[in-house]
Amino acid sequence: MSSVYEAVIGLEVHAQMLTRTKAFCSCSTAFGAPPNTQVCATCLGLPGALPVLNAEAVAMAVRTALALDCTIRSRSRFARKNYFYPDLPKGYQISQFDEPFSEHGSMVIDVGGETKTARITRVHMEEDAGKNLHDRGDRSIVDLNRSGVPLVEIVGEPDLRSGVEAAEYLRTLREVLMTLGVNDGNLEEGSFRCDANVSIRRVGQEKLGTRVELKNINSFRFVQKGIEHEIQRQEAVLSAGGTVVQETRGWDEKTGSTFCLRSKEEAQDYRYFPEPDLPELVLTDDFVARQRQSVGELPRAKRKRFVETLSITASASQVLTSHPKIAVFFEEAAKLHGDAGRVANFIQSEVLRDVSTRGLEADLPVSAAQVAALLRLVDQGTLSGKQAKDVYGKMVRTDKAPEVLVAELGLQQVSDVEAIEAVVSGVIAANPKQAEQLRAGKMGLFGFFVGQVMRETKGAANPGMVNGALKRLLEV
Amino acid sequence: MLSTVIAIAEQVRTGQRKAVEVAEESLRAIDTLDHELHAFLAVAAEPMIQQARLVDQARERGEPLGLLAGVPVAIKDAICTRGLVSTAGSKILSGYVPPYDATVITKLRAAGAVFPGKTNMDEFAMGSSNENSAYGPARNPWDCARVPGGSSGGSAVAVAARMAPAALGSDTGGSIRQPASLTGTVGVKPTYGRVSRFGLIAFASSLDQIGPFATDVRGAARVLSVIAGKDPRDATSLDVPVDDYEAACGKSIRGLRIGVPEEYFAQGLDPEVEASVRAAIASLEDDGCVVKPVKLPHTRYAVATYYVLATAEASSNLARFDGVRYGLRVREAHDDLRAMYGKTRDAGFGAEVKRRILLGTFVLSAGYYDAYYLKAQRVRTLLRRDFEAAFGDVDAICSPTSPTPAWKLGEKMADPLAMYLSDVYTLPASLAGIAAMSVPCAPTRGGLPVGLQIMAPALRESTCFSLAAAWEARLPTQLPPLGFER
Numbered sequence: 001m002s003s004v005y006e007a008v009i010g011l012e013v014h015a016q017m018l019t020r021t022k023a024f025c026s027c028s029t030a031f032g033a034p035p036n037t038q039v040c041a042t043c044l045g046l047p048g049a050l051p052v053l054n055a056e057a058v059a060m061a062v063r064t065a066l067a068l069d070c071t072i073r074s075r076s077r078f079a080r081k082n083y084f085y086p087d088l089p090k091g092y093q094i095s096q097f098d099e100p101f102s103e104h105g106s107m108v109i110d111v112g113g114e115t116k117t118a119r120i121t122r123v124h125m126e127e128d129a130g131k132n133l134h135d136r137g138d139r140s141i142v143d144l145n146r147s148g149v150p151l152v153e154i155v156g157e158p159d160l161r162s163g164v165e166a167a168e169y170l171r172t173l174r175e176v177l178m179t180l181g182v183n184d185g186n187l188e189e190g191s192f193r194c195d196a197n198v199s200i201r202r203v204g205q206e207k208l209g210t211r212v213e214l215k216n217i218n219s220f221r222f223v224q225k226g227i228e229h230e231i232q233r234q235e236a237v238l239s240a241g242g243t244v245v246q247e248t249r250g251w252d253e254k255t256g257s258t259f260c261l262r263s264k265e266e267a268q269d270y271r272y273f274p275e276p277d278l279p280e281l282v283l284t285d286d287f288v289a290r291q292r293q294s295v296g297e298l299p300r301a302k303r304k305r306f307v308e309t310l311s312i313t314a315s316a317s318q319v320l321t322s323h324p325k326i327a328v329f330f331e332e333a334a335k336l337h338g339d340a341g342r343v344a345n346f347i348q349s350e351v352l353r354d355v356s357t358r359g360l361e362a363d364l365p366v367s368a369a370q371v372a373a374l375l376r377l378v379d380q381g382t383l384s385g386k387q388a389k390d391v392y393g394k395m396v397r398t399d400k401a402p403e404v405l406v407a408e409l410g411l412q413q414v415s416d417v418e419a420i421e422a423v424v425s426g427v428i429a430a431n432p433k434q435a436e437q438l439r440a441g442k443m444g445l446f447g448f449f450v451g452q453v454m455r456e457t458k459g460a461a462n463p464g465m466v467n468g469a470l471k472r473l474l475e476v
Numbered sequence: 477m478l479s480t481v482i483a484i485a486e487q488v489r490t491g492q493r494k495a496v497e498v499a500e501e502s503l504r505a506i507d508t509l510d511h512e513l514h515a516f517l518a519v520a521a522e523p524m525i526q527q528a529r530l531v532d533q534a535r536e537r538g539e540p541l542g543l544l545a546g547v548p549v550a551i552k553d554a555i556c557t558r559g560l561v562s563t564a565g566s567k568i569l570s571g572y573v574p575p576y577d578a579t580v581i582t583k584l585r586a587a588g589a590v591f592p593g594k595t596n597m598d599e600f601a602m603g604s605s606n607e608n609s610a611y612g613p614a615r616n617p618w619d620c621a622r623v624p625g626g627s628s629g630g631s632a633v634a635v636a637a638r639m640a641p642a643a644l645g646s647d648t649g650g651s652i653r654q655p656a657s658l659t660g661t662v663g664v665k666p667t668y669g670r671v672s673r674f675g676l677i678a679f680a681s682s683l684d685q686i687g688p689f690a691t692d693v694r695g696a697a698r699v700l701s702v703i704a705g706k707d708p709r710d711a712t713s714l715d716v717p718v719d720d721y722e723a724a725c726g727k728s729i730r731g732l733r734i735g736v737p738e739e740y741f742a743q744g745l746d747p748e749v750e751a752s753v754r755a756a757i758a759s760l761e762d763d764g765c766v767v768k769p770v771k772l773p774h775t776r777y778a779v780a781t782y783y784v785l786a787t788a789e790a791s792s793n794l795a796r797f798d799g800v801r802y803g804l805r806v807r808e809a810h811d812d813l814r815a816m817y818g819k820t821r822d823a824g825f826g827a828e829v830k831r832r833i834l835l836g837t838f839v840l841s842a843g844y845y846d847a848y849y850l851k852a853q854r855v856r857t858l859l860r861r862d863f864e865a866a867f868g869d870v871d872a873i874c875s876p877t878s879p880t881p882a883w884k885l886g887e888k889m890a891d892p893l894a895m896y897l898s899d900v901y902t903l904p905a906s907l908a909g910i911a912a913m914s915v916p917c918a919p920t921r922g923g924l925p926v927g928l929q930i931m932a933p934a935l936r937e938s939t940c941f942s943l944a945a946a947w948e949a950r951l952p953t954q955l956p957p958l959g960f961e962r
Contacts, residue, residue, distance in 0.1 A: 041575065041576050044801060045796045045801070046556075046574065046575070046576075046802070047556065047562070047564070047569065047572070047574070047677040047678075047796070047797075047802075048555075048556040048562075048574070048578060048673075048674065048675040048676050048677045048678065049576075049674070049675075050673065050674050050709060050710050050711065051711070052708065052709060052710075052711050053711065080792050082791075082792050082795060082840070084795065084798060084813075084814075084817055085813075086798075086800045086813070089796060089800075089801060090795065090796045091792065091794075091795020091796045091798060092792050092795060142800065142801075269841055269842045271791075271792070271837065271840035271841060271842075271845075272840075273788060273789075273792070273840055273845070273849060276680075276681035276682035276712075276789055277678075277681050277711065277712065278711050278712075279711055279712060
């Protein structure tokens, strides 16, 4: 981006809430069922059917708003957003419009070592539409399993200034939602979706430029690349003396560019009006207070606490809070073992290699107790660091305690002074030239001798004792 | 001839009559009369006999019977009945069989009621004469050249002609009270939220209420007591205990204060209707009621307010009839999705429904919303306050139900506004969400029924029933000239 223009970006995120049942009926929300098997009169929009609000969805949406520092309105209304589409069975979506249940929030993000506060316009809840499938030749079919799944919509103010900031905003928001247990953070399955409003203006100019709505940016990479491309495109238009047209554009990953989906003239008039089938949504102080209590510690606070009270590095803290299950795993192991720094290092270097996450679920290869016990064996001198890694390898996906594996594998660290001295003597005798050079002051060769001793003992020798024996026998 | 709801239920309960005999009598009346009256869009002969048989078997086993055991209740076609076609009088739902029962149907079944069939109505309840039915109008049994009123015309006719002692209708702006008035039957529009709307094919959600028609006040009271109450499937239904409406029918009305609003006796009121209604009010005064004038100053805005709000909601409620999942789809090669929607809805909806969808779409459109929808909402609040103020002084308000008796078929079809004005006295109670009913008073010299409207504060249906029952006791029951044996 040139220094003449500045980008102005606001994101709208739709996240499916992890309720057991749909927003306005009692159908299951489970993903992956055969098409049109999780439907009823209400979510099919059958004549005469009525919506009844899911209290669990309200609780989750309110927790989200509270986590984003929003002001909660004690009374709000649902509204109908009217448009025709085959995946929208009632011909309208139940949403909130001019009276959302929360507004005026904010979220702190970290970009390039700096922190930035992005304002949140509003958080409200609405229902998802079904899915049109166009892969059946000349026919399109509709799957309404998703129809009526509750969504929380988070509308951000246009406070972001680059594709990188937008991607970071999205990552941070996703982490918050996952920590709250509200959303599984799954971009691929579409349970976490994002649209971006992008405009540019001359640096120093107050007035916003004409904005373009960007759709289909369903990965962090696409968000960043799509927005960056769109900024460049708008800049090129303005630099050439043209004007940016208000429109909706999509991101095409294949061509690496955005393309027009529909112009302003084709934009729909959604004819919002209050939903007469649902009474006002009343959130009592007591209800809001209970939700506030259950918000718990958010990722940013957790990172700070890990650094400040557990004394691990900022980068380790970042890695260990990247998924709620990993953070829990780390804290538990650190508590059991006592040395958070060593636990953090071991998890980062060994455990994370074998972790796979799917949404809110994380498949951890060992238990926190196993890690703590393993590191304790190192502390006691039973295992060397290298042996510990080998034992860990055997521990993965078994529930055997490390002590059991050590016995089974016959891996005990050699901490017998005489035995170690015998090996050291042998190594010195076998390498007289190097021993001479070392004695003459070439200290770099010390590591060579340690390595030779370790090789002889297959890593079992207590490293501290090896050092001591070498120094004594070489008289250095 | 079929007797009243309460008499039939009592006869069946005590074993004086078999439910199957009652059902057969209902079917015979339909068979004799309905080719001319066209009250029914579908007759459910076999299912009804089956229902009646179950009632008789239950009695033989000594099981306790419900409040409506063996009572035939005709059902407006806008109310979903599992396994029975429910079209709401529209071609777009031609042949549509709901997979579930409306809550009112579940409750009627549990009380032992049997269903002779689905009754004729103006398409999607939009109309005041039944002439907007896609399947041809029902006719008034008092004069087959005349309309029975609407939109619940078929239910009113079924009861007036004694094809059933009771029926369910739905009232959005007068759709129960006005046809009750025009056919000489009792019709109740309960307080908004008193009866579950789950399973009622929606016209205007903030106004729609299901209510009973019956040949007499006590019959209506019993049916309402069965269908009323909180429903977890309708978030707008009220969680308030249901009064004993039948007991209210026997209660003294001495000392009850009745308000008479001058705005309801204004220009356009047929003098014979006025005389009949004033005579009924005078009779109530003779029975010890205190009659006094009340003011409902915003009444003249009710028609305009109603046609903004009801059409706005209807434009959205009827969006689901798109040919995608059920009902009519025009099956031809379409250029695109819009063409499929357009052709399907053009073929499926009648002229009045289209007019209201267009009107409703317009008043919700960007740039017009504030001037129409929002303003109408504010006027609705003023209308509600009119009633609140008036009910500070009186227990009930009495007025004509309809400004005229039944008119000739075709008379108002070319003039929608004249048709809309026929609801001028019923719309305010709908907009205010209060309780209201129509009960027959003395017919015109030409022998056409006239209805007295009794309005009461929200949830005070009992007051309506007390007054209606007292008045009914003063008025010999009138029967339409259909050659019934007396």
